[in-house]
Amino acid sequence: MLLTLAWRNIWRNKKRSLIIISAVAVGLCCGLFASAAMFGMWDSMINTTIDRDIGHFQIHSKSFEDEKLVTDTIPGFENILSTLKSTKYVSGVTSRILIEGMASSATTSSGVRILGINPETEKKVTSIYKHIIKGNYFGETWKNQIVIGEKLADNLGLREKSKIVLGFQGIDGSIIYGAFRVTGIFRTESSTFDKSNVFVKEDDLLKLIDSDKISNEIVVRLSSVQQVDSVYIPIKNKFSNLSVKYWGELAPELNFYYQSVVLQSNIFVGIILFALLFGITNTMLMSVMERVREFGVLMAVGMKRSRVFFMIIMETISLSFIGGVVGLILALILIEYFGSVGINLSAFTEGLSQWSLGTQLYTSLPFSFYPPLVLMILVTAVISAFYPALKAIKLKPATAIRTY
Amino acid sequence: MTLIELNNVSKIYDGTAVPVKAVDEVHLNIEEGEFTAIVGPSGSGKTTLLNLIGGLDQPTAGKIFIDGTDISTFKPDELINFRLHHIGFVFQAYNLIPVFTAKENVEFIMLLQKIPKAEREKKAIEFLKAVGLEDRINSKPTELSGGQQQRVAVARALASTPSFVLADEPTANLDSVSADSLLDLMENLNRDHKMTFVFSTHDNRVIQRAHRVITLRDGAVESDKVKDEILSQKS
Numbered sequence: 230m231l232l233t234l235a236w237r238n239i240w241r242n243k244k245r246s247l248i249i250i251s252a253v254a255v256g257l258c259c260g261l262f263a264s265a266a267m268f269g270m271w272d273s274m275i276n277t278t279i280d281r282d283i284g285h286f287q288i289h290s291k292s293f294e295d296e297k298l299v300t301d302t303i304p305g306f307e308n309i310l311s312t313l314k315s316t317k318y319v320s321g322v323t324s325r326i327l328i329e330g331m332a333s334s335a336t337t338s339s340g341v342r343i344l345g346i347n348p349e350t351e352k353k354v355t356s357i358y359k360h361i362i363k364g365n366y367f368g369e370t371w372k373n374q375i376v377i378g379e380k381l382a383d384n385l386g387l388r389e390k391s392k393i394v395l396g397f398q399g400i401d402g403s404i405i406y407g408a409f410r411v412t413g414i415f416r417t418e419s420s421t422f423d424k425s426n427v428f429v430k431e432d433d434l435l436k437l438i439d440s441d442k443i444s445n446e447i448v449v450r451l452s453s454v455q456q457v458d459s460v461y462i463p464i465k466n467k468f469s470n471l472s473v474k475y476w477g478e479l480a481p482e483l484n485f486y487y488q489s490v491v492l493q494s495n496i497f498v499g500i501i502l503f504a505l506l507f508g509i510t511n512t513m514l515m516s517v518m519e520r521v522r523e524f525g526v527l528m529a530v531g532m533k534r535s536r537v538f539f540m541i542i543m544e545t546i547s548l549s550f551i552g553g554v555v556g557l558i559l560a561l562i563l564i565e566y567f568g569s570v571g572i573n574l575s576a577f578t579e580g581l582s583q584w585s586l587g588t589q590l591y592t593s594l595p596f597s598f599y600p601p602l603v604l605m606i607l608v609t610a611v612i613s614a615f616y617p618a619l620k621a622i623k624l625k626p627a628t629a630i631r632t633y
Numbered sequence: 634m635t636l637i638e639l640n641n642v643s644k645i646y647d648g649t650a651v652p653v654k655a656v657d658e659v660h661l662n663i664e665e666g667e668f669t670a671i672v673g674p675s676g677s678g679k680t681t682l683l684n685l686i687g688g689l690d691q692p693t694a695g696k697i698f699i700d701g702t703d704i705s706t707f708k709p710d711e712l713i714n715f716r717l718h719h720i721g722f723v724f725q726a727y728n729l730i731p732v733f734t735a736k737e738n739v740e741f742i743m744l745l746q747k748i749p750k751a752e753r754e755k756k757a758i759e760f761l762k763a764v765g766l767e768d769r770i771n772s773k774p775t776e777l778s779g780g781q782q783q784r785v786a787v788a789r790a791l792a793s794t795p796s797f798v799l800a801d802e803p804t805a806n807l808d809s810v811s812a813d814s815l816l817d818l819m820e821n822l823n824r825d826h827k828m829t830f831v832f833s834t835h836d837n838r839v840i841q842r843a844h845r846v847i848t849l850r851d852g853a854v855e856s857d858k859v860k861d862e863i864l865s866q867k868s
Binding site: 522 | 687709724726732733737741744745
């Protein structure tokens with residue numbers, strides 16, 4: 230009956246209650262949507278980074294971690310590849326030769342990372358072949374084909390079929406130069422990646438360095454990011470003499486970005502709730518001041534002050550909770566809608582590419598974000614109600630019942 | 634049997650520049666079953682005295698015994714609990730809970746007394762029948778006339794099965810028909826159920842029906858007369 234009383238009291242002044250419910254709902258909806266946009270950006274960054282080059286996890290020799298030399302190869306890499314290929318949830322595995330070198334055109338040169346790949350197995354792991362904007366993905370018949378990024382092509386003044394010379398240190402320490410011809414130019418979401426990575430066939434690279442088959446890096450792609458732990462940990466344990474790292478370790482800036490997104494989202498929603506706190510307090514204070522006589526009567530006829538206090542807390546929680554639920558539903562609808570349709574940010578392509586972000590932003594918010602949020606709403610409601618409730622229980626019944 | 638006993642009770646309001654002595658050394662005994670009116674001009678201390686008897690305020694000096702219990706030293710929460718079980722209130726402005734129906738208003742007091750739902754619902758209907766509102770059980774206060782609201786207030790006051798009912802100007806906002814009807818109801822309750830009523834009033838209709846009239850002036854008891862004395866004075 231006390232809850233009934235609290236509930237009916239809320240609707241005594243429908244306009245005022247609806248205004249505060251709307252304020253909570255809109256504030257929360259905006260806060261959640263902004264958070265979902267931030268998480269969406271993070272998702273986009275991770276997915277594009279995994280998709281573009283790092284895969285779900287990678288294997289290197291432990292010595293490769295220090296200097297990243299071509300001589301730091303993975304011992305027995307062919308056995309590892311065949312083990313991985315037969316592992317559950319693994320959808321693609323590829324091996325790479327990695328060399329730091331210089332790419333030179335007729336006019337200028339630039340530092341690059343040369344990736345010697347098997348174009349077919351690479352296709353199952355990364356999506357560079359999907360990003361070709363000029364030419365093709367190793368589709369020509371000539372030797373020493375190279376696929377380069379648009380940014381590098383612009384910097385070096387190269388076009389499709391242009392000649393490019395790669396210079397790098399060979400296995401024996403000597404400097405090796407090799408002439409390649411551009412077969413394809415790619416453009417990914419990251420301009421930094423596009424200007425610093427070139428792809429060549431591993432066979433062409435092996436001939437240049439005069440070596441048998443070697444591997445500096447094994448990249449593994451799983452059917453879903455959710456399976457990372459179940460595959461990566463057993464592999465890490467099995468090949469303990471090697472360095473096995475999942476995407477979060479390979480791109481620690483993404484993990485850092487995720488932590489900062491969580492923090493920013495919480496702060497953002499916290500600020501909104503803090504602002505709403507004053508609005509709710511004001512509304513409840515008005516409600517209490519309008520009912521001074523009634524509180525006087527309730528206490529005069531025997532309602533304990535703790536019950537009066539509880540009633541006001543319940544009224545505030547109900548108001549905030551309704552607003553919170555409406556806000557959550559609105560936010561879920563918006564997040565779901567823009568999570569599938571996306572928000573077109575093509576006007577900001579230049580800036581977004583610096584952050585490895587695509588032009589279509591898909592909103593998403595992890596489920597783990599919601600329970601603390603509900604708790605935050607309830608805490609805000611209780612704090613908001615505290616002062617008005619104190620004001621009510623400090624009333625003297627004898628005076629209050631004569632207040633008009 | 635003495636129900637209400639005031640021993641040398643004073644109430645001084647010292648929040649103002651000049652302290653105001655609202656009740657001045659009042660000695661008073663009210664017996665069970667009395668139908669008593671406290672009268673006096675505005676500012677004479679009627680309401681303050683009623684507040685003190687009802688445990689809504691604490692005396693500055695003196696002692697107040699209700700049913701033999703000294704309530705003058707009670708803490709606020711103890712007073713609330715005492716009021717819930719011993720005192721029924723009828724206010725000038727009815728003061729019903731506007732979001733509750735007549736039945737819920739009556740039932741609410743019993744809820745505070747932790748009476749089970751089925752029992753309090755049954756009793757609430759009985760009390761409303763007793764005050765002649767069986768056909769308005771589910772009406773909200775705004776759907777009732779002033780007289781009907783005051784009847785609900787009487788039912789609410791009786792619902793806690795109090796030792797006595799304090800009625801502060803209960804007829805002040807009522808037309809004469811409603812006021813007479815309400816007073817008939819209270820008289821009947823007093824006669825048939827020995828319910829003690831203490832009124833604070835200016836209304837002659839209440840004074841005429843009272844068995845005892847206590848007149849206050851400047852916070853002190855100026856006169857205290859029972860009905861026979863009043864009638865003999867009139868004749």
